[in-house]
Amino acid sequence: MATILVVDDEMGIRELLSEILSDEGHVVDLAENAQYARDYRLQQTPDLVLLDIWMPDTDGVTLLKEWAAQGKLTMPVIMMSGHATIDTAVEATKIGALNFLEKPIALQKLLKAVEQGLAHGSAAPPAAAAATKPPASTGVSGVPVAAALPTASSVITSSDTTASGAVQAQAGQTASISFDIPLRDARDAFERAYFEYHLARENGSMTRVAEKTGLERTHLYRKLKQLGVDLGKNKNEA
Numbered sequence: 001m002a003t004i005l006v007v008d009d010e011m012g013i014r015e016l017l018s019e020i021l022s023d024e025g026h027v028v029d030l031a032e033n034a035q036y037a038r039d040y041r042l043q044q045t046p047d048l049v050l051l052d053i054w055m056p057d058t059d060g061v062t063l064l065k066e067w068a069a070q071g072k073l074t075m076p077v078i079m080m081s082g083h084a085t086i087d088t089a090v091e092a093t094k095i096g097a098l099n100f101l102e103k104p105i106a107l108q109k110l111l112k113a114v115e116q117g118l119a120h121g122s123a124a125p126p127a128a129a130a131a132t133k134p135p136a137s138t139g140v141s142g143v144p145v146a147a148a149l150p151t152a153s154s155v156i157t158s159s160d161t162t163a164s165g166a167v168q169a170q171a172g173q174t175a176s177i178s179f180d181i182p183l184r185d186a187r188d189a190f191e192r193a194y195f196e197y198h199l200a201r202e203n204g205s206m207t208r209v210a211e212k213t214g215l216e217r218t219h220l221y222r223k224l225k226q227l228g229v230d231l232g233k234n235k236n237e238a
Contacts, residue, residue: 002047002118005040007031007063008080009055013103017050020110020217023206034058041072048117051097053081053088061088064095076117080105107207107217192227199229 004026006017011032018028029046031037034057037049053060060079067073079092082103089100098120099113179186195213202208210217224231 001025001027003027003029003044004114005029005031005037005046005049007034007037007049007055007060008052009033010052013052013080017105017110020107020207021114023204024111024114025205026114034060034063037063038066041067045072045075047075047121048114049075049077050101050114051077051079053079053084053092061092061095064092064097068096076121078113078117111207188227191223192229195224195227195229199231204231 004021006014006021006028008014008017009032014030014032018030021028029040031040033055037051040046051060051064060081064073064077064079067077073096076098077096078099078101079089079097080101080103081088084100084102092100098117101109101113181189195209198209198212202212206217206220210220213220215223
């Protein structure tokens with residue numbers, strides 16, 4: 001799990017990116033303009049920043065320059081824009097931006113860029129890491145790791161066991177659908193069990209469920225709402 005700051009003046013973009021990245025298990029903080037981003041950066045250092053270029057108060061490239069000049073550009077930054085030129089993207093990269101995403105952002109490009117950005121951040125030089133992270137032992141996202149925590153193998157085993165039990169329960173629910181009901185009701189019951197099965201199997205990740213079922217995320221959300229599927233109990237809390 002990583003902390004990602006999304007800086008964009010468009011509410012729809014902020015909400016969409018927050019939804020996608022939260023489904024992937026990240027903590028997402030939002031800033032509607034450069035000033036909010038400045039204030040946020042004074043308080044803490046995120047593991048990654050998604051920074052829009054064109055904003056009404058201060059453009060993203062100018063904010064990037066400020067952070068670089070103040071020694072605050074210690075985290076990976078991915079620039080975003082639907083109107084930027086190649087020259088703008090090159091300028092941002094020279095200042096210190098790690099990547100550039102063109103809007104509308106394709107889901108797979110977003111996830112790949114975020115994955116690469118977090119990997120780049122975790123591989124930062126020890127001196128930079130010491131200046132921006134707490135002295136305690138930390139994981140990839142900078143979250144302190146206590147010595148008493150269970151081992152990775154035990155966590156994976158526990159998670160797999162829980163998911164397996166949930167999947168078996170959903171399979172049992174599918175098998176119990178009665179044939180003595182109207183076709184529409186039977187179809188709804190099957191689809192409900194089908195989606196709950198995949199939600200349990202993918203630990204509540206809407207992104208992976210969309211990929212598995214072959215549906216667009218917006219269509220998937222509408223379908224789950226129509227079927228009355230409780231997303232709360234399947235939501236990935238990681």
